[in-house]
Amino acid sequence: MAAGVLRTVPLAGELTASLISRVAARYGLPTAGVLRLWTCRNSPARHDGGGARADAEVVLNGAGRRVLAELCRVEPKVLARALPAFTMDDPKISTGREAGVAQARWRAAGTVAGPAAFGCRLCTARRTGQALRAVRYVPRWHRVCLRHGRWLLDADADQPLEHLDVRGAAEVVAAQRRWPGVARRAVRAGVEPEQAFTLAHAVVARWWEQALSWEQEEIWPRRLHQLAGGSVGSRLAWWRIVGRDAAIFPEVVAVAQALLEPAMAEVAWEASGGMRPRVRGADDAFCYRLGERVGRTWLGPELAADHGSPLNGWKGAIVRARRHETGPPGWREDPWHLKREQQPATMAGQLRVMAAEAQSGGSGTRWRATVPAEQRFRITQLVDEAREQLVELRGVHSGTTAEVARTLLEHLSHSADLIDQALVHTAAAAVASGVTLEEVAQWSRLSAEELAAVFALGEGED
DSSP: OOSOSSOOOOOTTBOHHHHHHHHHHHTTOOHHHHHTTSEESSOOOBOTTSOBOTTEEEEEOHHHHHHHHHHHTOOHHHHHHHOTTTTOOOHHHHSSTTTTSOEEEEEEGGGTTSOEEEOOHHHHHHHHSOOOOOEEEOOTTOOEETTTTEEEOBSSSSSSOSEEEOTTOHHHHHHHHHHHHHHHHHHHTTOOHHHHHHHHHHHHHHHHHHGGGOTTOOHHHHHHHHHTTSOOTTOHHHHHHHSHHHHHHHHHHHHHHHHTSHHHHHHHHHHTTTTSOOOOOTTOHHHHHHHHHTTOTTOHHHHHTOTTSHHHHHHHHHHHHHTTOOOSTTOOOOTTOOOGGGSOOOHHHHHHHHHHHHHHTTOSOSHHHHSOHHHHHHHHHHHHHHHHHHHTTTTOOOSOHHHHHHHHHHHHHHHHHHHHHHHHHHHHHHHHTTOOHHHHHHHHTSOHHHHHHHHHHHTTOO
């Protein structure tokens, strides 16, 4: 194909690969046919089922960029402004004897310019005249198309939907309208908006998993049914994965806004006991206030009982800074830092796990396929609570002998009790899933008789 005859304009933030696909459609050609204009040195990423991932991106060399500009009939500087990957260099194709040949390399969009989501087809048609699929780099805090009331889904997941209809979930749309104000507040506070959103999202995504056991939770079930078109039917587990980020978005924005307010930091400080630390109770004022901010006045005790929440890192950093406590050499105290293990699973990751479980046919060979979600969560919660008890001992070796000894022994004994509970829950789940009592006892470093006696006292109860 020579220089293009038809003009194809790029979308702001569009993947280069997405634009190439739209160019092909404009000429009535398969995308693979147009891609032959470039020498591709590798293949696009694919799903486990074999289909190409929608977030597969191409990086072009200088000669390759000129080919795309001619094909689209758009100036290279215009493409450079619109396409985040357009000016990215890859040494494997931009240097060497064949640098003058139009070349391309496939990459995952997330490694190029961040998370990718499907574009709104109605907006694409309005701006380009093509009602086609487009994929754009879109931050997770800007997923609502306000014009058409659509939540734009991640493009890296193996599922058929491009968007969710949020016209019936006014609070999701309202949260999107509020976010720019929250982002400006973050900047004024010296916090990156991305950090504020990421921490709040991790906090609320954890609540989403816990909500399965919250008897008073009514908001999210109703909202999830709305996102599913009226009812999730028999696919609750699937919809809880696909609809999670849209369903929790209002609460994420509310939590981010709350954590950025100096007044909430003051509440956290006072609730901790200030310079005279005290154990967090069910009536913790900070947890109660945060529950109010998300429209759940009953939520405080649930939050207070969760010692593994990312919230604890934020509160701990605030409190330690006010107490002028210092960590080990090289330690960076940042309330907005999110530990890797606290990052919530993505939609793509969760769907891969679900597909693997379905393929195993519930044979009992996979833990998640045989142990109920509530039981898995309880085990995780106990381990997280024990970890939090130990983390709170950092820098404890200052003070009178009695004070230090009391703090150490109380935290160590509490964490040991939590680990014991987690062990019993895990052992009970393993036996219920078909693992022999003898094997479970061996792994637990107990005799089979001792483990059976524990179960007889109350299987897995705290």
